[in-house]
Amino acid sequence: MKxxxxxxxxxxxxxxxxxxxxxxxxxAAGATVYLTGRTVxxxxxxxxxxxxxxxxxxxxxxxxxxxxxxxxxxxxxxIALFKRVKExxxxxxxxxxxxxxxxxxxxxxxxxxxxxxxxxxxELIHVGCRGHYVASHEAxxxxxxxxxxxxxNISSFAGAAYAFNLAYGVGKAAVxxxxxxxxxxxxxxxxxxxxxxxxxxxxxxxxxxxxEGKLPASIENAESPRFTGRAVVAIASDPDRMEKSGQVLIxxxxxxxxxxxxxxxxxxxxxxxxxxxxxxxS
Numbered sequence: 001m002k003x004x005x006x007x008x009x010x011x012x013x014x015x016x017x018x019x020x021x022x023x024x025x026x027x028a029a030g031a032t033v034y035l036t037g038r039t040v041x042x043x044x045x046x047x048x049x050x051x052x053x054x055x056x057x058x059x060x061x062x063x064x065x066x067x068x069x070x071x072x073x074x075x076x077x078x079i080a081l082f083k084r085v086k087e088x089x090x091x092x093x094x095x096x097x098x099x100x101x102x103x104x105x106x107x108x109x110x111x112x113x114x115x116x117x118x119x120x121x122x123e124l125i126h127v128g129c130r131g132h133y134v135a136s137h138e139a140x141x142x143x144x145x146x147x148x149x150x151x152x153n154i155s156s157f158a159g160a161a162y163a164f165n166l167a168y169g170v171g172k173a174a175v176x177x178x179x180x181x182x183x184x185x186x187x188x189x190x191x192x193x194x195x196x197x198x199x200x201x202x203x204x205x206x207x208x209x210x211x212e213g214k215l216p217a218s219i220e221n222a223e224s225p226r227f228t229g230r231a232v233v234a235i236a237s238d239p240d241r242m243e244k245s246g247q248v249l250i251x252x253x254x255x256x257x258x259x260x261x262x263x264x265x266x267x268x269x270x271x272x273x274x275x276x277x278x279x280x281x282s
Contacts, residue, residue, distance in 0.1 A: 002030030002062065003237040008089045010081070012072060012135060013099030015039040016049030017203040018154055021225025022096050022232050023054055027063025029233045034085050036070035036099065047204040072099045072131035082138035091146050094236050095139040097132035097175070098154040102205065113166040124167045129174045136182060140191060149191040150236050153179045154228070155248070157197050157271055176248050183246030192245040194235065198228045199252055200274040217275035223268040227251060234258040 009026045013019040014035035023035045035058070037051040051067035058065030068084070070077045085092055101123055113120075136151055143149025157163060159172035179195040186193060200206075200222040209215050231254045235241050238258075252268055254260075261267050268274060 002028075004063075004094075004233065005030030007031045007093040007236070008034070008085065008091055009094035009096065009236075010034045010036070010085060010092060010135075010139065011096040011098060012036045012070070012131070014054050015051050016047055016054075017205065018198055018201060018225045018228050019096070019098040020049060020054045021227070022098060022154075022229040023058050023065065024061055025226050025229025025233050026094070026096075026236075027058030027065055028061040029237070030063055031094070032064040032066065032089065033058050034066045034068055034081070036068050036072070036081060038069065038071055040067075040069050047208060049204060072127050072135070073101075075134055078131065078134045079138055082135070082142070086142055092139050092142045092149065093146075094150045094152070094232070095135060095143075096152045096154065096232060097135055099131055100128040100154075101126075111165065116165065116167075120165070121167045124171045125174070129171045129178075132175060132178060136178075136193075140182070140186065143191045144186075144189045147190055150241065151179070151182060151191065151193040152232055152235070153193075153195045155179075155195045155197055159195070159197070159248070179248070180246045187245070190242065192235070192241045194244055194246070195248045196228060196231060197248060197250045199223050199250075199268055199271045201225055201228070221269065221274045221276070223251075223274065224263050227255070227262045227268060230260040230262075231255065231258075234260055 009031045011019055011023045014023040015037035023033050026033045035051055035054055039050045042050050055065030055067035068081055070081050132153055153175045155172045155175045158169045159176040176195045179193045182193040202219055202222045202224055210219055228251050231251045255267055
C-alpha cells in the first residue's frame with residue numbers, strides 16, 4: 001500500500017513549477033489530488049503547462065488527478081473549490097498553498113521598490129499571500145471536523161533574507177508567519193501547519209530565464225520541482241508531524257532527515273551551494 005493511498009490533497013497553482021512537482025509526488029504516493037490553476041489550454045500562458053496535463057500525469061503515477069480551473073485572486077472561486085472537494089470526498093487531508101503570480105515587471109533583476117509600479121505590491125501579495133489565507137480558511141474547518149490535517153505553505157528564503165525586491169520578501173515573510181500563527185491556533189485540533197523553503201529550483205520560469213541569460217547564477221546544481229514534492233509526502237506520511245507544526249522547514253534539510261533524494265538520485269546541497277556561492281560540503 002502506498003503511503004498516501006486514500007488521502008485527499010489540494011495543491012494550488014499546479015499547472016507547472018513547484019506546484020506541479022508536488023502534485024506529481026502526491027500522486028505517486030497514491031493520493032487523490034485536486035490541483036488548481038488558470039491555464040487549461042497549452043500555449044495560452046507565457047510558460048508551458050496546464051492543469052489538465054498535470055492531472056493526467058498524477059493519474060499515470062498511481063494517484064488520481066482532478067483538475068479544477070481556479071483564479072486564486074477571486075474568493076468566490078476558492079470557496080467553490082473547497083465546497084466541491086468536500087461534497088465529492090467528504091474530507092481534505094492535505095492542503096498545499098503554492099499558487100503565486102509573478103508580475104510582468106522583471107523582479108528577478110532587482111531594483112528599488114520605488115522604481116516599480118505600486119501595483120506590484122498587489123500582484124505579489126494578493127494571490128501568493130491572501131489567496132493562501134482564503135484557501136486555509138475554507139480547508140481548515142473540514143480538517144478540524146475530521147480530527148486531523150496538514151497545511152503546507154510554499155515560501156522561499158526571501159522570507160528570511162532579501163531577494164529580488166521588497167514586496168516579494170514581505171509576501172514570503174507573511175506566508176511564514178501565517179503558518180506559525182495558524183499552528184498556534186490549531187494546536188489543539190491535530191492540524192499541522194508548516195512553511196517550506198525550496199532551494200534553487202528548475203521551474204519552467206527559471207529554465208526560460210536561463211536561456212535568456214537573465215539569471216544571477218547557474219542552475220547546474222539546482223533541484224527539480226519534484227524534490228519539494230517529496231518533502232511534502234515525507235511530512236504527510238510522518239505520524240509525528242505535529243512536532244513540526246509552526247516551523248519553517250528547509251526542503252534540503254528534510255531530504256537529509258527523511259532520506260529522500262531528487263529524481264536523479266542526488267541529495268541537493270544548500271541553496272548557497274546550489275547557486276555556486278560557497279563550495280559544497282565534503
